[in-house]
Every structure is written in C-alpha cells, then in structure tokens.
Amino acid sequence: MLFLLKINKIPIKLALNLCVLASGSGSNLKAIINAQKSGKITSKVVLVISNNSGSGALETARKNRIPNYHLSQKLFTNEAEFCKRFTALLKEYKIDLIILAGYMKMIHPQIIKLYKNRILNIHPALLPEFGGKGMYGINVHEAVIKSGREVTGATVHLVDEVYDNGAIILQKEVPVKKNDTAETLAVRVLRTEHKLYPEVIKLFEEKKILIRKNKIHIEKTK
Ligand code: GRF
Numbered sequence: 001m002l003f004l005l006k007i008n009k010i011p012i013k014l015a016l017n018l019c020v021l022a023s024g025s026g027s028n029l030k031a032i033i034n035a036q037k038s039g040k041i042t043s044k045v046v047l048v049i050s051n052n053s054g055s056g057a058l059e060t061a062r063k064n065r066i067p068n069y070h071l072s073q074k075l076f077t078n079e080a081e082f083c084k085r086f087t088a089l090l091k092e093y094k095i096d097l098i099i100l101a102g103y104m105k106m107i108h109p110q111i112i113k114l115y116k117n118r119i120l121n122i123h124p125a126l127l128p129e130f131g132g133k134g135m136y137g138i139n140v141h142e143a144v145i146k147s148g149r150e151v152t153g154a155t156v157h158l159v160d161e162v163y164d165n166g167a168i169i170l171q172k173e174v175p176v177k178k179n180d181t182a183e184t185l186a187v188r189v190l191r192t193e194h195k196l197y198p199e200v201i202k203l204f205e206e207k208k209i210l211i212r213k214n215k216i217h218i219e220k221t222k
Contacts, residue, residue: 014205016043016096019089021103022050026057027190028101028122028197033064035198043201047093049086051105067093073105083108090115097204099197100159104136109161117211119159122197124189126171127155131164141182141189150176152185154193156200158211167216169209172196 020029029048035041048061048068061068069089076082086108090098100107100121107119123131125140130152135143144152153173158166172192176185203209208219 014042014207016201016205017046017094018043018097018099018201019047019049019093019095020045020057020061020099020101021107022048022057022101023052023055023104024057024102026055026060026101028193029057029060031194032099032101032197032201033060033066035201041198041201041205043097043205045099047089047095049089051103057101079108083110086111087114097201098159099201101197106161106163107159112159112161117158120156120169120197120200121159121164121166122193123155123157123164124152124186124193125155126151126153126173127157127164127168131155133163135164138182138186141185144176145180145182145185152176152189154189154196156196158216167211167214169216170196170200170203170218 018032020032022029029045033045036044045066048057048066049071050058051072053070058068058070071082071086073079073082076085087110096118098115098119100119112119125131125135125144130140130143151173153171155168155171157164157168160166172195174189174192203218210217210219
C-alpha cells in the first residue's frame with residue numbers, strides 16, 4: 001500500500017524510490033543499500049547514475065542488480081539533450097528523492113526546480129564551514145586540520161543552485177584527534193556519513209521533515 005503525505009504540497013510516499021548520483025567509490029551508496037537490506041530504511045535505491053564509467057558506484061549497482069547508467073554531458077550534443085535524458089530516467093523510475101553521494105557535477109537548474117526540496121547532498125564537514133568551491137575530498141579534511149578545530153563532522157543538506165548552500169537537514173559531529181592527519185580524519189568522517197545518510201532518508205520516510213520558507217523543521221520522535 002502506498003501512503004501519501006504532502007511536504008510543501010509535494011506528495012511523498014513512505015517507501016521512497018531513491019536515485020543515487022555518485023562519481024567515485026560509492027561507499028555511501030553501499031551504506032544506503034545495506035540500510036535497505038537490514039530493514040533500517042524501507043526506501044529502495046532503484047536507480048544509480050554516474051558521470052564516471054569506472055566508478056565504484058556503478059560496480060556496486062551492477063552487483064546489486066540495480067538499474068544503472070553512465071550519464072555524462074560529454075556523451076550528448078548539448079546540455080538540453082543531456083538534461084532531457086536525465087529527467088526521463090528520473091520519471092521512468094518514479095524517483096521520489098535524489099541522493100548525491102560524492103557526485104562531482106552540478107545538478108541542472110531544471111532538475112533542481114523539478115525536484116525542489118527533494119535533492120540531498122552529503123558533505124564531509126560541518127557546513128557552512130569548510131564548504132563551497134574547491135572544498136571536496138581530502139581538501140576538506142586538510143583545511144579542518146589546518147584550522148585547528150577540535151570538532152568536524154558530516155552534513156546532509158538540500159541541494160540548490162549553489163555548491164554546499166542548501167538548507168542543512170542534519171549534522172553529526174566527529175572529534176578531531178591531536179594526532180589526526182587528513183587521511184585518518186577522512187576515514188572517521190566517512191564512517192559517520194554511512195550512519196547519517198540512512199538516518200536522514202528515514203526521516204523523510206517517516207514524514208518528520210517539514211520544509212517551510214527554506215527552513216528545516218524536524219519533528220521529534222514521541
Ligand atoms: C563523501 O565524503 C561525501 O561526503 C562527499 O564525497 C564522498 C563520497 O564518498 N560528497 P563515497 O564515494 O560515497 O565513498
């Protein structure tokens with residue numbers, strides 16, 4: 001049975017069809033699939049798209065028999081054609097929520113409009129600090145260590161037209177240890193991300209996230 005509710009007038013089902021966009025190793029994709037398999041979330045990854053034909057994310061999708069596509073703008077004659085194909089796939093697989101997990105490309109404004117408040121990204125720091133252009137991968141953790149901060153973390157936020165700018169949904173802190181290098185810190189932050197993303201997906205499933213005037217309200221569990 002499908003349960004429907006409305007978030008900002010958009011009907012959302014309790015078991016959501018997820019599309020994961022990823023460019024790299026895809027460990028967050030794996031964590032979401034594991035959360036699905038263990039029953040932590042009821043939503044399903046039904047589509048994986050990558051701009052990188054050699055990405056671990058596409059490999060994971062194939063192993064799990066999830067429909068997957070290598071979609072790069074370079075394969076299309078122009079941006080409009082690329083966007084058309086992207087949108088058609090989202091429609092074909094009845095996607096409710098788009099999950100960016102290490103996706104290194106900007107989302108087309110048309111798709112952002114179409115999926116307003118339904119595109120999430122995960123960032124390996126506590127936004128709004130250590131975000132924006134150039135703040136990706138190991139650069140983020142290097143900047144955190146250089147700053148002398150004692151706490152970093154992971155952030156899940158909504159995606160808008162500007163990098164790392166959309167409303168923050170949930171953050172989890174990770175302590176920075178005295179002997180941490182960017183690499184050791186990256187490992188612990190990534191482990192935290194793997195817990196955080198399924199938690200946020202669950203909040204969407206349980207209709208606990210309300211978005212009003214670009215502000216996030218999370219209903220507390222009774
Ligand atoms: C994660 O650190 C995420 O925060 C960032 O890109 C990385 C993706 O890692 N946006 P993976 O491909 O899921 O392992």
